[in-house]
Amino acid sequence: MNLGDFNDLEVAREVDFGMYLSSDDGDLLIPRKYIPAGTHVGDVLRVFVYRDSEDRLIATTLEPYVRVGQFAALSVRDVSTTGAFLDWGLEKDLFLPYRNQRRNVRPGERATVFVYLDETTDRIVASAKWEWFLKTDPFPGKAGDAADLFVAEETDLGYKMIVDGTHQGLVYHNEVFRPLRLGDVLTGYVKQVRPDGKLDLSLQKPGYDEALAASEALLTYLRDAPNGLLPLGDKSEPDDIYRRVGMSKKVFKKALGALYKQGLVHLAPEHTQLLNQAE
Structure with missing residues (x-):
């Protein structure tokens, strides 16, 4: 079973408050409010699996904003002495520990994070140090190539982009002609592969005036x-x-x-x- 992702699990039994699904890690509950109408024992449901507030495995048919192994820009719901809690579309917020923050975040702001499974605690957590999760090998593309861009951060120079989910690039402010928001996904183009491996990017096709x-x-x-x-x-x-x-x-x-x-x-x-x- 993949924690922090979708799984196809069989309904093992029904109880008053929901149904239990069978998995290699034992049976887990899907609360009744998430069960599709007409579901019976023996049916297979596609569910997202995570941990509830008591660290028990739980299933839902809700679609989270992000899964384990992905980048996302999420809103901060609350902060505590141990870290921040992010809205990722599920009842239990996603935890962003202080050790994974580059600076203290505030409720209401958006932060770009990478979501991963902490091997020590077996919990799904976020990290605002998203650059750590990019590939370090050379970018496989070349100048002129189209690429999928994720708006990760605004700086004095421009917008840092995650390119094709693997590398980092920059679109300079004077080449941006439309509003951009953290988390926007758009098509861009590689202008230059720099010696340090980072990429200069453009939102216009090469040669476009x-x-x-x-x-x-x-x-x-x-x-x-x-x-x-x-x-x-x-x-x-x-x-x-x-x-x-x-x-x-x-x-x-x-x-x-x-x-x-x-x-x-x-x-x-x-x-x-x-x-x-x-x-």
């Missing part, structure tokens, strides 16, 4: 803005531009120019207006 990507993102912001009016223009401060649309002023001006040439916007020093919504 930066101004074109930025103009498409800016057009989305304008369409979502009230009356198609965005309070940013050629004279806006760089910090205000970056805070609102996540672009450097240089990239923002390129995007404005591209939209203006297409006849889509009216430009003013402090704002930009979609022409089809202008008065």
Whole structure:
């Protein structure tokens, strides 16, 4: 049986409060509220197996946000003297011990973690030191390859990404033209494999013009803005531009120019207006 994962287990017997499923580690309970209607003794159920608050094996048909051996961005429910407790979609929260934290976390924030089975306690735990669980061998891909990216952390330089679930890479802030949130999964592209083995990444296909990507993102912001009016223009401060649309002023001006040439916007020093919504 795989603890912290899904298992196909046979119903051994029924009791008032649920059913017991047979496994190599002994019978375990699935509470009645999780039993699909029409289930009988002898049926096989696909269940997720973990430990309850008293460390007993228990089964559920709920789908957790993460399983053992996976990365996830989870919300902190509570903290105690021993660690933090994360919401992973099940009744009993996932434990994040202090020893597995890089800094103290607070209730309500999200943290990227790797989930594993502690060999000493046989408990499912999380670690915010997620880099420790990436592969150390060279990345098997090359520049130009598409890859699955998991947004793991925001830094001063950009966003740290987990690439294909195995390696670490970075997308620089000035190349991000849409809001990103911890835990987002998206397709990206390898720009460069650095000598230290880490990867420079892009959210645009190789050769895709930066101004074109930025103009498409800016057009989305304008369409979502009230009356198609965005309070940013050629004279806006760089910090205000970056805070609102996540672009450097240089990239923002390129995007404005591209939209203006297409006849889509009216430009003013402090704002930009979609022409089809202008008065």
